Amino acid sequence: MRVPLEEHRYGDHPVVLPPEDPTALDGADVSRETRLRLYRLLQELRQFEKRAYDLFMQGLVKGTSHLSLGMEAVAAGFGAAMREDDYTFATYRGHAHTLARGVPMEPVLAELLGRANGLMSGKGGSMHLTSVEHGVMGSYAIIGAHLTIANGAAWSAQYRGSGQVAVCFFGDGTTNIGAFHEALNYAAVFALPVVFVCENNLYMEYTAIRDITAVERPAADRASAYGLEPVAVDGNDADACYLAATDALEHARSGKGPVLVEALTYRHGGHSRADPGKYKPPGELEAWLAYDPLTVYRGRLERLGVATEDIEPIDREVAAAVDTATEAAKAGPLPDPGSAFTDVYADGGHSWRN
Amino acid sequence: MAQLSYREAVARGIAQEMARDERVVLIGEDVAGAGGVFKTTGGLLDRFGPRRVIDTPIAEQAILGAAMGAAMTGLRPVAEIMFSDFFAVCWDLVVNEMAKTRYMTDGQVTLPLVVKSGNGGGLRFGAQHSQSIENWAMAVPGLKVVTPSTPEDVVGLMAAAVRSDDPVLFFEHKGLYSSKADVPEGEIVDELGTAKVRRPGRDATVLALGLMVPRALAAAEALAARGIDVEVVDVRSLVPLDTATILASVGRTGRLFTVEENPRLLGWGAEIVSIVGEEAFWDLDGPIVRITTPHVPLPSADSLEDLVLPSAERIEQEIAKALGE
Numbered sequence: 001m002r003v004p005l006e007e008h009r010y011g012d013h014p015v016v017l018p019p020e021d022p023t024a025l026d027g028a029d030v031s032r033e034t035r036l037r038l039y040r041l042l043q044e045l046r047q048f049e050k051r052a053y054d055l056f057m058q059g060l061v062k063g064t065s066h067l068s069l070g071m072e073a074v075a076a077g078f079g080a081a082m083r084e085d086d087y088t089f090a091t092y093r094g095h096a097h098t099l100a101r102g103v104p105m106e107p108v109l110a111e112l113l114g115r116a117n118g119l120m121s122g123k124g125g126s127m128h129l130t131s132v133e134h135g136v137m138g139s140y141a142i143i144g145a146h147l148t149i150a151n152g153a154a155w156s157a158q159y160r161g162s163g164q165v166a167v168c169f170f171g172d173g174t175t176n177i178g179a180f181h182e183a184l185n186y187a188a189v190f191a192l193p194v195v196f197v198c199e200n201n202l203y204m205e206y207t208a209i210r211d212i213t214a215v216e217r218p219a220a221d222r223a224s225a226y227g228l229e230p231v232a233v234d235g236n237d238a239d240a241c242y243l244a245a246t247d248a249l250e251h252a253r254s255g256k257g258p259v260l261v262e263a264l265t266y267r268h269g270g271h272s273r274a275d276p277g278k279y280k281p282p283g284e285l286e287a288w289l290a291y292d293p294l295t296v297y298r299g300r301l302e303r304l305g306v307a308t309e310d311i312e313p314i315d316r317e318v319a320a321a322v323d324t325a326t327e328a329a330k331a332g333p334l335p336d337p338g339s340a341f342t343d344v345y346a347d348g349g350h351s352w353r354n
Numbered sequence: 355m356a357q358l359s360y361r362e363a364v365a366r367g368i369a370q371e372m373a374r375d376e377r378v379v380l381i382g383e384d385v386a387g388a389g390g391v392f393k394t395t396g397g398l399l400d401r402f403g404p405r406r407v408i409d410t411p412i413a414e415q416a417i418l419g420a421a422m423g424a425a426m427t428g429l430r431p432v433a434e435i436m437f438s439d440f441f442a443v444c445w446d447l448v449v450n451e452m453a454k455t456r457y458m459t460d461g462q463v464t465l466p467l468v469v470k471s472g473n474g475g476g477l478r479f480g481a482q483h484s485q486s487i488e489n490w491a492m493a494v495p496g497l498k499v500v501t502p503s504t505p506e507d508v509v510g511l512m513a514a515a516v517r518s519d520d521p522v523l524f525f526e527h528k529g530l531y532s533s534k535a536d537v538p539e540g541e542i543v544d545e546l547g548t549a550k551v552r553r554p555g556r557d558a559t560v561l562a563l564g565l566m567v568p569r570a571l572a573a574a575e576a577l578a579a580r581g582i583d584v585e586v587v588d589v590r591s592l593v594p595l596d597t598a599t600i601l602a603s604v605g606r607t608g609r610l611f612t613v614e615e616n617p618r619l620l621g622w623g624a625e626i627v628s629i630v631g632e633e634a635f636w637d638l639d640g641p642i643v644r645i646t647t648p649h650v651p652l653p654s655a656d657s658l659e660d661l662v663l664p665s666a667e668r669i670e671q672e673i674a675k676a677l678g679e
Contacts, residue, residue, distance in 0.1 A: 087427065120460040130459040137426060138459065145446050148416045152423020152431075159379065159405070160428060179446075182416035189411065343461040344495050346519035352495070354547035354594045 022296050025239040026303055034080060038238045039301060039311065041076035042294050043318040045096040048105055051322050052095065052112060052126075056273055060330070061112045065126050066093040070236075070268035073293035074199050075100040077241025078167055081249055087137045087157075089150040089168040092127035094139035097169050101134040105325035115332030122335040123343075143170060144179030147196060151187050154194035154258075165252045166194045167245075173204030175218040184226040184260065191257035195248045198260070199235060201267035206279055219262035228260045235263030236293045239300070265293075355538055361531040363505035364394035364470070367512030368432055370541060372402050375430060378516055381408045381417055382434025382470075391436055392472050392531055414444035418469065422452055422521075425467035430516060438473040438487045438525060452521040453496030468515045468522045473501065474565055474615055475663055476529035481651035484528075484659075486615040488563070489622045491523045492592045498546055499592040501525040503567035506537045507590060510544025518546060527564035547594030551603065555585035558609035558677060561600065561626060563589045566613040566664060573669035582677055584611075592622050600626060601634050608639035609677065613669055618646040643676045645669055 030038075049069050055061045068075070079100025082088070090097040098108060103119065111118030112126050119129055127141040137153060140146035150168035157164035174180050175198060187194050198219035202209055215221035223230040233244040241263060248259040266288040270277035277285075289295075301311055344350035358366065372378045380398060382390075386409040389396030399407040410417050414435055421433035435441055441448060448469070455463045475484035491499045498520050502508045508526070515522040552567060553574050562570035567588045574584045587603050589596070604610050610630055612623030623644045630642065645664050653659055 120458065120462070123460045124458045128458045130462055132459070132462045137423075138455065138463065140451070142446055142450050145415065145419055145451050148419020148447070149423040149426075149451065150419075151416065152420040152425070153427045154423070155420055156424040156427040156429045159424070166423070179415045179419070182411070182413040183419065185411060186413055186416035186420065190408075339460075343456050345498075346456065346464055346466075348461070350495065352593045352595060354591075354596045354598060 022299055023303065025237060026300055028239050028243060030239050030242060032306070034242065035239070035301060036306070036310070036314070038076050038080050038242060039297055040314050040318065041079060041100055042072045042238060042297055043315055044105070044321070045072040045075060045099055046294055047318050047322045048099060048108070049095055051326055052109070055109070055112065055326070061126070062114065063125060065112070065273045066271065067269050068093050068096045068267065070288065070292065071199055071201055071265045072096055073238040073241050074169070074197065074235050074263045074265060076238050078197060078245040081242050081245035082167060083164070083249070085135060085162070085164050086249070087135050087150070087153045087164060087166040089137055089146045089153070089166060090129070090139040091143055091146065091170055091174070092139060092141040093171065094129050094169070095126070098129040098131065098136050098139065101131070101136050103131045103134045103136060105321060106328045109325050109329035110332045113329050113332070114335070115329060116335045117329065117332035121339055123339065143174040144177035146170070147174070147183035148179055148186065150194050151183055151192050154187065154192035155190065157193055163253055164193070165249050167197060167249070168194060169197045169199060171204070172198060172200040172202070172209040172213070172218045174198070175222065176213060184228065184258070187258035188227045191255065193252040193255070194258045195252050196258065196260045198262045200262055200264050203267060203271065205271040206275060208279070217262055219260055223260045228258060231259060231261045233261055233263050235265030236291050236296055238293060238297050355536045357534045358505045358537040359532055359534045360505050360508055360526070361392055361394045363508035363537060364512065364526060365396055365398055367509040368395065369398060369401060370509065371513055371516040372398070372406060377428065377430045378432065379406045379408070379424070379429055380432045380434070381410050381420060383410055383412055383417070383436050385409060385434050390434070392528065394526065394531070395434070414440050415447055418444045418447035418452070421467045421469065422447060422465060425465045426455070426463050430466045432468045432470060432516060435469055435471040437483045438471040439482050439485050441471065441487055441490070448491070448497070448523070449494045453494045457496060464519050465521045466519045468512070468524050470524040470526060472528040473525035474527045474529055475652045475659060476565060478654055478656060478659060480654040484652040486564070488525050488592055489616045489620060492622055492625070496521070497593060498522040499525070500546060500590065501527065501564045501592070502590060503527070503530065503564055503588050505533070505535045506542065507544060509537060510542040511546065511590065513543040514546045517543070522546070525564065529565040533568070547591050547596055549590055549596035549599040550588045551585060551599070552588045553584070553586040555583040555607065557582050557607060558584045558611060558673060559600070559603040559607045560584050560586045560611045560613060560669070560673065561589055561623065562586060562613040563592070563622070564615060566615055569664065569666040570613050570669055572666035573673065576666065576670045577673060580674060580679060582674060582679065584673060595626070597629055601630065604630055604634050605637045608637060610638065610642045611673055611676070612644045613664055614644065614646040615663060616646060617649045618644065619649050621646055640676070643672060645672050
């Protein structure tokens with residue numbers, strides 16, 4: 001479902017909230033089965049990232065991390081709407097987008113822990129999660145370029161007539177990078193089956209996006225400049241994201257060209273592990289916590305009469321799965337030292353001498 | 355056997371591969387309708403159609419991103435970056451994305467793509483359209499780097515680059531586009547990572563690349579008239595590097611000269627000299643000499659550009675001087 005811009009209240013108060021009527025989509029055309037799937041996905045993404053945070057705090061995950069706590073509805077909505085063979089392109093904040101395509105938790109956690117049972121055997125880390133067999137074509141740690149790469153996958157799908165769509169996620173900060181603008185024009189000119197999804201979480205790293213961007217909606221306000229229809233969606237409502245995704249995917253898949261979706265959401269934490277987020281205005285986080293995607297969705301399920309005994313087992317099953325995955329990830333061996341020297345080139349090795 | 359120009363050889367090499375493999379597609383600025391700003395892709399649009407030969411916007415990041423995304427999902431694209439200087443505006447794609455993706459994904463992603471580009475000086479284009487950037491690319495693990503010097507090599511190495519499962523940067527030398535040579539009929543497929551002895555000789559090994567190959571050969575002829583017999587080795591491929599051919603040649607001659615168009619600091623010759631110093635020091639009968647462009651951007655005026663780019667005469671003089679003539 002596309003929410004027309006004029007009806008979409010971003011507001012101009014420092015505490016920016018999505019639409020406040022949580023019942024707005026109660027009657028939307030989403031099946032009970034899909035809703036329970038979306039709820040399970042929200043739980044998986046939330047509980048996984050809380051565990052990832054705990055592991056960082058325990059010093060078991062090295063380097064840095066970029067969590068998307070509070071932003072789960074976008075990944076869940078798109079993950080549920082995508083075809084199995086569609087492509088996902090993510091950023092360094094890509095745990096949720098990876099899991100939402102069905103990648104199991106254990107290899108993802110093991111990758112964060114630098115273990116041999118990691119998704120990339122410890123050679124990629126948190127910022128580069130990739131699972132080609134699930135259509136997760138990479139998490140790109142220098143934002144912008146991946147929009148152009150998603151175009152390439154979409155071009156390939158168009159060329160092969162496969163009907164696949166490439167979905168490319170990025171943050172509000174990406175919209176000020178040159179590659180964003182190159183990619184939108186390129187995709188529109190060639191009518192590529194690609195869906196660009198801007199997760200506007202209000203902050204470009206440590207800086208409020210509104211302080212460094214001349215338009216109010218950093219993605220949607222620029223869409224028409226590239227010949228795209230602007231689409232804005234409530235990024236905290238999984239149904240809204242699911243419906244927007246369904247619509248955008250159908251549009252792209254049917255040969256009508258790319259779609260740019262801006263989902264307004266909120267990053268509960270800081271930019272990365274090193275950032276406590278102290279620049280956030282007082283009251284902002286609390287206001288958004290009241291509109292947390294899990295709260296929103298649980299409330300909807302209850303209003304729609306889904307029984308507690310149908311909901312709570314999901315919470316418990318996901319918690320158990322996270323525990324099991326954590327233990328399995330921790331039990332994984334360290335990578336074989338020899339693996340540091342493999343797969344630089346397609347012959348499997350790293351030799352640059354003949 | 356027919357005469358073919360270096361520029362025609364580029365199109366022939368691409369056409370050869372497009373004809374045999376539907377997955378090979380070509381994109382770039384002005385490559386289709388115009389047949390390339392250097393006329394290196396002429397006739398491809400007519401032969402293969404607009405689905406496979408595509409004019410893009412001036413958007414180097416978008417071009418390389420499209421090539422990369424297509425390569426990782428089943429195509430074998432050839433992308434053109436018109437002047438190699440323009441790699442600087444899409445370097446993120448080249449060094450952070452193309453070069454590292456196979457490694458970071460633990461081998462999940464394969465990138466069979468070619469980025470072709472007009473490289474090098476000699477055409478009075480000035481400092482932003484004349485650089486030799488092959489040494490930039492050589493320093494990044496994960497890329498292959500090729501520079502042919504003859505029309506036949508252009509065809510064969512282009513075929514090898516297209517068939518390679520690694521990202522290959524294919525540097526055509528702008529100063530060679532109009533050069534012509536006999537090229538055999540039929541399919542030609544060369545091998546990446548192989549150097550070629552262009553002229554055997556006893557007294558010294560001269561390593562050259564691209565435009566410097568014909569200049570080194572001309573210098574060798576002049577030196578022969580002076581009684582100095584040098585061996586000219588066309589390096590052809592910097593990554594992978596054919597150190598076996600290079601070390602064998604130095605072993606035969608005992609002296610090494612490199613002729614580079616790069617600015618001197620960290621040119622590719624420095625790496626080869628280092629390898630020879632480490633592995634063939636005892637084969638050497640005298641100091642290694644690097645003949646390079648000095649550490650300056652390329653000037654535009656004829657007289658100035660000719661002054662800084664190694665000429666056949668300068669190569670001849672430096673070699674003769676070092677060999678004690």
